[in-house]
Amino acid sequence: EDLHAALGAVLTKVCESTGWVVGQAWIPRPDGSCLECSPAWHSSVSGVKEFRKASQGFTFLPNLGLPGRAWTAKRPVWIPDITQADNSPQARFAQKAGLKAGMAMPILAADEVVAVIEFFGREPQPEDERLVRLVSAVAGQVGIVIQRRRIQAQFDRFFTLSGDLLCVAGFDGRLQRANPAWKKILGYTWEQLLARSYLDLVHPDDREGAAAEFERLKTGSTIVSYEFRARARDGSYRWIQWTATPAPNELVVYATGRDTTERKRAEQALRRSEEHYRELFNEAKAMQERLRELSSRILHAHEEERKRISRELHDEVGQALTAISVSLQVLKQKAAKVGKGLDTTVSETQRLLEQTMHNVHRFSYELRPAMLDDLGLVIALRWYIRAFAKRTGIKLNFRADSAVEQLAGEPKTVIYRVVQESLTNVYKYAAACRVEVIIRQTNDGIRVLVNGQFAVKSAPGKGTTIQALIPSRPQKR
Template identity: 30%
Template sequence: MVTRTLHRRGKPVTNPPEFVRHFLYLGGSGVTEKTNTSTSTNTKEQLVRKIGQLRRKLEKLAPSGTDRPLVEGLYRSLEHTSRAGIYVVQEGKFRFVNQYAADYWGYPREDLLGTASMSLVHPEDRERVRQAAIQMLRGNRTSSYEFRTITKSGDIRWITEVITSIRYKGRRAVLGNSMDITEQIEARDKLAELEALEASILEAIPHAVIGLKNRRIIFANDGVERVFGWRAEELIGATTRVLYRSDGDWDSIAQVLYSTLETQRTHSTEFPCRRKDGRYIECLITASRIGESLKEKNIVITFEDITDRKLAEEAYRTMADSSQAGVYVVQDGVFQFVNENAAGYAGYSQKELTGMNSMQLVHPEDRFKVRENSHQMLHGDRRSPHEFRIITKDGRIRWIMETVTFIPYRGRRAVLGNSMDITEQSAARDKLAKLEALEASILEAIPHAVIGLQDRRVIFANDGVQAVFGWRARDIVGMSSRILYRTDTDYEAIADILYNTLEKKRTVSVEFPCRKKDGTDIVCLVSASRTGESLQEKRIVITYEDITERMRANDELERSRQQMRNLSAHLQSVREKERTRIARELHDELGQLLTALNTDLVLLNRKVPEEQHEIRERIDGMSGLVDMTMKTLKRIYMDLRPGMLDHLGLPVAIEWQASEFTKRTGIHCRVTVEPEDMQLNPDLSTAVFRIFQETLTNVWRHAEAKRVQVSLKLTGGEVRLTVKDNGKGITEEQMAKPDSFGLLGMRERVSYWGGDVNITGKKGKGTTVKVRIPYENRGDTA
């Protein structure tokens, strides 16, 4: 029930007229409202009856001038509170539209007022709407009518509507009540489509399909006659017991299906069944529950006769189990059956291979070749077996020789494969070819000098020895490798390095001085590898790469880098000196001038008579501006160069900077210094202080931290600065950005002093910056 209290000119109307109560029932509301949570939506018939009652009441009751404001107030109430579209049409145009109707048409209410109501109706539906409206207004129709309407955005919505004749502002009008039923219309159409689809699916499926409710058949398709010999109409209403061999089978399959479908949507299993003529068959039974639960035990079952397929499978299995070769059946590219031998050399169990894509076992490089050879063999264009590699479960590579042919399997075409593991034969065959090709391939592919040694004499060489050493390959074969080194000492030294290392390791690389045929000394990257598992015959292969120019380039690059570091350090030093000079001049010159000006203003204020209030106020204002300027000046020269860094030392400057950082950002900063009387070289102090400033800047800009811990220590011959925050943590990508100039500057400063900086971050845990600089380096102690 709904209880409303109406208000008119601030006074409650406790007993409104009856036509007012009908209006409220149709969707109006007052200032206060209480609704029962069990109230249901009015049906279309109720809306029609209520509108009719309302019309009759309105005709009987002639509202007085006193009641007219109340009626108009009810219309205004309907604008926002009705759960249906309500509108008044007079002379074919909207005179009143509530907010709900305006919303589903997509127009502002004021845009609809005065608009022709038929302009919103779809052109194809307008005549039908006119006829239905006329019938309803004449009392020849009581049910609502449906039509399409066009919204402001051009979308089409479905509307159901009832109308009645009323008087509005003294003239006859039509009161319309409508609801948006687009979703219901779409659902109705979808249901019709689904019903048609269900019928077509049942007709198309070649297997038996039945629907069950409490284990009784409620529908069946024509496939039941092909599978079981029963006509569909004979089974309707019967239990499924007629489809099974015995009561035991019937109860067993029910237990399997219903217990499984309690927890999952579908289930498939193979099970023995019986035809109408008594013959036993094997069926693939696939069941699916109807709805989200099995409350009424409604399920759909498909029976596929797989008797012939099972017989063929048994024949294949018997043949495969007795074969000494690998036998398998592939259908749609997937293993359907694999015998024990085939599974064994692939390293899988038969169960693991069944259902696996057959090409998954083939080495990626051989897959195209396997497809081509199999296609040729299946179409009679190839008779000899083909060979390819497979990858076993444990990652080993094995060679397979295979023949394939088409067979029927489970009612469809499949491929029967017979194969043998020829890994050992293939390995033996290829080994010789590989060994023969090894020397040529290595010598041709490597651009550097390559020689083979046995007892330190050259047994082969490539053409690269001429490019590196100036010797032709054929000239040095049989010679000692002594000719490639500067002295006997070098010759013995490289021998000790190579042979001693190769006793323990397979390969070794070392940079070593060598000599060309023309006597030019060069530096080579000497890479040696032993031939075989041991150095019993001292057989090794050595590659010589001339890295002389590379080393010169590296040395030049390192010199350039050092020059850049020195230049950077010099520029930093010059900048610090200039900052110091500017800060000193700001403090000494401009600071003194401002102090003098402030003093003069104080003295001037004292000489101005007290009754000159305006002048004294102006002087006070000027004094305040001077004081503010002095504070700004102090901040500027302290940012340029904190005087305490020069006069009180690094620890005090660090603590001051931390305090200023907390005041400026609100981020708590705790500083620990050991020892407190630490004194360093002024330039080193400046470097550490600037690194600390850059770290705090990064915390403020990027970390989103609430707390920072700072530690400055002089221990173990090092200055150690550690800054740790509890922010979001820096990432590897952020540290690797080429435009991270702050981090780059920190590293350059630390590198100049021979130290290192380590930055680590953990997501959600914060960032830690650790700086270590040797404090005895570059004469940095005080």
């Protein structure tokens, strides 16, 4: 029933039980600015129609008139004779209707005044405490009922408007109440849900686990989060995540379910994507390893070819040039006896041959110095740097840790080539007057620094640094 009908029933009951001849009710406006007259009223005498009509046109501000005072004070207000009241708009009309004593009683729900009921009698009367207590008790009960109905209305709105599945299920496994979200998500009407056990909606593969969870609920346990697949009316399945609390005294379970199907699909798509990218990463890593292996093979083949050419230049071409040089020396001695400047020509040819032999030896060393394989990296670099400094006039400072000799042959070759190419570029492009070459061991491996100081220093860099990091692994024996 609505509030006005309930207030009408209260007014009639109180008037009949206490002797009040007129009773009416006042309701606060939604904005709380004033009291308005409710349709609810009761009269057991005649001659009060004009009073009632005037009351319907009144509104009461806080502390104005009998209803306004009770509304503000939140407690009963008694007036022995309303016709003698100074601030009551009702006084003149009450006098015409023959009404005297009056009482206003607030009805509270959770400390909020939801209505004020007002009563009048025919005779002046001092405050009757027993009557006030009686009407206060009735008003208190009415307030409790109104508060309960408010709470129920709020629950019903929440139950109806919620986008999640809400339900009340009996311990027998059947639904007793379900909200409209069931139709929206699973497609079932309320009548269709009532006709079956909730376990009928569970995917066959999930049914055993769902039944076990329901048995746990019946023992008083609470489910914080549990997922299973529920069959929709169209035969498809939706993932539902449940939270449930039992009420053993009522033999029911209160449960909420959230549709997590899209989240599950997103998780599956993410897992597939992760697996795909993991496969791509592994393929890229394997390809990188293959490229590294291929690069190593190419470098090895390149170095072997350099070594072969270097040896041929040193052994075959070098030996041939040496033989020619010896022959020229013999020819020079014979030419000196003949005269006519022949010895001078031979001497010039011999100097040209010596220069050629020097260049052949230098080319042979730069292609692949034999001492790199025979005497080690440090000695080979020291010899190369000394020759470089002599040839270019650049001052060089060379430092190297002995740990580099523990490297395998290939890393040694890489370090040698880094230094060789770096110094070549320094000579060609840097116009440097001093170069520092440092090879040292760090926690990461062997670090190579080639630092050339410019004669004309640039503002930020003050030179050029070439750095290479070679992983250090002991040479396999």
